[in-house]
Amino acid sequence: MSYGDPQWRSWVLDDEAARPHFKRALEHGINFFDTADMYSVGASEEVTGRALGDMASRHDYVLASKVHYPVHDGPNRSGLSRKHILEGCDESLKRLGVDFIDLYQIHRWDPASPVAEVAEALDSLVRAGKVRYLGASSMAAWQFSRALHVAGENGWHQFVSMQNHYNLVYREEEREMIPLCMDQGVGVIPWSPLARGFLTGSRSRDGEQRTTRSRSDDFADAMYFEESDFKVLDAVLEVSKERGIKAAQVAFAWLLSVPGITAPIIGATKVDYIDDAVAALDVKLSEEEISRLEAPYTPHAILGHDQPTVRPK
Secondary structure, X not given: OOEOOOOOOOOOEOHHHHHXXXXXXXXXXOOEEEOOOXXXXXXXXXXXXXXXXXXXXXXXXXXXXXXXXXXXXXXXXXXXXXXXXXXXXXXXXHHHOOOOEXXXXXXXXXXXXXXXXXXXXXXXXXXOOOEEEEEEEOOOHHHHXXXXXXXXXXXXXXXXXXXXXXXXXXXXXXXXXXXXXXXXXXXXXXXXXXXXXXXXXXXXXXXXXXXXXXXXXXXXXXXXXXXXXHHHHHHHHHHHHHHOOOHHHHHHXXXXXOOOEOOOOOOOOOHHHHHHHHHHHHOOOOHHHHHHHHOOXXXXXXXXXXXXXXXXX
16 A cells, blocks of 8 residues: 555655665565555555566465455446456456456455355466455454355455454454454454554644654554553564564564464565564564563454545545
8 A cells, every 4th residue: 555646645655766666576586466446545555566577476476355345436347246346356457467366355345245245256267367365454353264164155255364453452353353264264363453544653642643654644644542542552573672673574574473363465665664674574473572571451443444535636
């Protein structure tokens, strides 16, 4: 989501500014790249497709995208109807400049579309060779369980991944979704592992916003910044100071210590942020440190299942 068209979000990097990020990721051995049709209203897929097309062999990386939110205006241009899924995939393939998408994910649950219609449409994309694997993103565990059941009951291709909202200040996924995924053998690839930068110290209790993104992220304003969140941040900053490492590395290392987590979906607006994420692989937190990081958490309302779409004005 960090790459595409700055008109969509002020902190998004354009094609030229994004390319060094892809280069650095590949140098580190990162081989999984996640985007969505609605990011920068299609431009993110174009930037991603061009960069990877120039820098890597198509079969050496895993390319993921998503469908649900509108890229165009019109009554049939959003949701998970068979019409929109099939057309959305074809459009994504064109923007990405590829013949197939490795992991095609439903960006959110669509209560207006029958589960069987959604599952069958996705299955048809795999059978047509346009998609290799299927994934899903934030929804209730009962909804995901139902989708898994319907696909299995009909012999259709199953979801292999869940991209859910999960980090040190939002842990409601531990109640049902992560245990469900572990039971069903589904990979968990959380989005917003740094709480949209909050866990790096980008905001203060007195309202100071220290980065371009924190000053222009209305979605984050609606999800975080309760007093208990700042207490978690305090613990992260304490551990990072004691360790002599960056707060982001502590937050990533905690996430990687959680059973069932495959890998976080990271977003970087500076090349150094990619280095920080990779460095977290070598950080092994002690049980005492994990306890300190987790202790201040308080239950939250469900957040992130209905992410708003912001179109350019």
